[in-house]
Amino acid sequence: MATIVVLGSGIMATALATPLTDNGHQVRLVGTHLDREIISSIQETGIHPNLGLKVPDGTTAYQLEDAETAFEGVDLVMSGVNSFGVEWAGQQLAKLLRPGMHVIALAKGMHADDDGNLTILPRLLASQIPDDLRSQLTFSAIAGPSIAGEVAVHRHTSVVFTGDTPEQLERWREMFATPYYHVWTNPDFVGVEVCAATKNCYAFGAGFMQGLLDAMGDEAGDRYVNFNYGAALFGQASVEMIQFMELLGGQPTTPIGLPGIGDCFVTSMGGRNVKCGRLVGSGLTFSEARAQMPGVTLEGAAAIVVIGKAINRLTERGVIPADRFPLLRHLYEVVGLDQPVNMPWDTFFGSNGSGQA
């Protein structure tokens, strides 16, 4: 049986303790400076307040100052810090990791430099660690359709493990897989992680369909909703995810199945991003909608800004044609530039409804 330490005690990091402890492993959750109350709650009552559940037996919680103790003798390290804290997490791990250790990164998003060059977050995490140590570590990630709370209550969940070292992925699969937590492995690290980041962007748009009905008020009636609209956006998301594979070097088939389409489906079904998208769809600017959700983390909106800016920069530089990624570009106009929703339908779906150039 193995010992897994997690830096960051968010809901996904904590939910993964369920399959791990079901398999007899020990999990050590280390809170960040922002997780102090979560860790205290788990230490005192066993309950993770945001997940609304008791953490499973075999899980131990540590405050950040006890991180060194928690990292002693572990078989696997997970970085559960969200996309806003990846650089910070990398700097912490630089102090805590030892040669030969293995890291699974959970945050979803992308990093961009001023030229619009996009990097997946596990690489950003690794970049914070000095070269000599980094070369003696492995980095992997978990993606696919996975609402954390559902994992925590043993709902069937099918995910993809990806990373630079395929032989490690088999090892992590054995460690995590249970009769309800189903694991596939895919060596297309870039492709899988780009799907995971961009699905958060497109799921923001999934809120528009309901928001537009909200704006119509009584005129909308109660008989017919707006699924045709949402389905078209979902279809265009699938077209653009494949365009992202070409741009960033993923396999063109990676968005099929779990990593892109499956994950975009689950993320579109609800949550904070969709809620904010609904407010925007109803007629608020993004800034106004944002102000109605104080303190709420919106990783999808943040990813839209990073990726949207990068796409515009890459277009200026002549790296990508202006007719690629029209939905992502419009999401950037809405979220990054506070413009109203005005879907550019004619620019979608290529010439044949399936993305053909």
Place this chain on the structure above:
Amino acid sequence: MATIVVLGSGIMATALATPLTDNGHQVRLVGTHLDREIISSIQETGIHPNLGLKVPDGTTAYQLEDAETAFEGVDLVMSGVNSFGVEWAGQQLAKLLRPGMHVIALAKGMHADDDGNLTILPRLLASQIPDDLRSQLTFSAIAGPSIAGEVAVHRHTSVVFTGDTPEQLERWREMFATPYYHVWTNPDFVGVEVCAATKNCYAFGAGFMQGLLDAMGDEAGDRYVNFNYGAALFGQASVEMIQFMELLGGQPTTPIGLPGIGDCFVTSMGGRNVKCGRLVGSGLTFSEARAQMPGVTLEGAAAIVVIGKAINRLTERGVIPADRFPLLRHLYEVVGLDQPVNMPWDTFFGSNGSGQA
């Protein structure tokens, strides 16, 4: 301005009168023998009872015995009869059509012979018409994510027109397209129609996620639902749709965007098939669930039986390997053989979560 006649006055055929009449065209709805009350209602009150809406100005309703009058001098013929009546519709059209006429077929499903050879429904429709007349007609179809009632109330809808004669498709696009009804054209007739048929099968499975929660009762709690399960099935549907392209000669990219993924999304959001799937997911056999929905047309369940049987036959004949279409095969076990839902997760997603062999 053009005149369009529709054989069959179901909700989709009637909903399409909205964009057509908005463009100034005249629409003649001809009821089948099963549509007698619908036609009477439209003739007397203007209201289509199943759609719950007044048909737009410019729409005229005819009982079946007045079909010859309705077919006089028309520019376009639509077959709006559902998948159970395609052969009947073809036999009627054989009497009503004249050389040089154009047909758009709306029914979604597949036909199979005893050897498991699958045919798209527009070809089954055409096969009922004598060769010499048939060779002087064109056949097209409409697919993509489109809930009929939403079209009827002017919701944004994005669809694909397909058929054997691409130059005609442009003409139909001009006739139908409005600022809310967005039309793309795709010459991959087989591919688009196979997506439209199979999405109905997979949408049946979309009901299982809620049904499984129903079966858990209070144990399910009210905090976490079962979207991870549904998203995984949706992802596997995308894998299998691409497998269907290979089997039946569609383009491998056709399921991307509107025809496959977009349409599967909208069909999974609700309706009769999903409701029946939910009952089955909750623990009823399909026969028991079917008995709870008397008189309700279940095209998805019917398509599962046709396609599932054909796949088993094609496997016996060595045409397809036994590891293809595992979700469709299980749907057939459930719907065609009354077996309980027991998802064969390990057979899904190929080796890498994205359908790789």
